Amino acid sequence: DVKVTQSSRYLVKRTGEKVFLECVQDMDHENMFWYRQDPGLGLRLIYFSYDVKMKEKGDIPEGYSVSREKKERFSLILESASTNQTSMYLCASTRGYEQYFGPGTRLTVT
Amino acid sequence: GIQVEQSPPDLILQEGANSTLRCNFSDSVNNLQWFHQNPWGQLINLFYIPSGTKQNGRLSATTVATERYSLLYISSSQTTDSGVYFCAVTGGGNKLTFGTGTQLKVEL
Secondary structure, three states: OOOEEEOOOEEEEOOOOOEEEEEEEOOOOOEEEEEEEEOOOEEEEEEEEOOOOOOEEOOOOOOOEEEEEEOOEEEEEEOOOOHHHOEEEEEEEEOOOOOEEOOOEEEEEO | OOOEEEEOOEEEEEOOOOEEEEEEEOOOOOEEEEEEEOOOOOEEEEEEOOOEEEEEOOEEEEEEHHHOEEEEEEOOOOHHHOEEEEEEEEOOOOOOEEOOOEEEEEEO
């Protein structure tokens, strides 16, 4: 069975904090993705990675960075959290074309 | 980039009813997926269907790539079918472009 896990379901952070969101997949997938989902805006791609230590910007990378030191783990980093980064964050992975999603992390920045 | 439009945006059904959800896309695609997002936010793969027809239980999907649309059929709907249905496509590579979804509510 396909399995993508995310480190937290709910997270509350203060403005200015450094935030790490972790995503792990156990399917030996090459490609991993981070999206955010906001009401009325749908899912928007932040960053993706097609191999270890490789990363590419998605549509809305500003304010975020990523790290992929191991194939199974893809981390999203908010260097200095701001209230406009309050959102649902979804991680996904894929080998071919089919994307599989984790359960999501609902982040609130106060 | 590719534009994806879904219709209707909202749908309310009585349990047992059938429905058809539509996804139009603006360019040729090599990947099309349908997802169901449950009330807890989890996105679940329903179909990978860049062309042709597939069925899985009460759900089926058809993509007519030459006419740039896909349809998702839900038969004998149940309350557990409630949630948001997304269509997502790629024209090349691995970057999916999502539609804005159809919010479905199935009532008793």
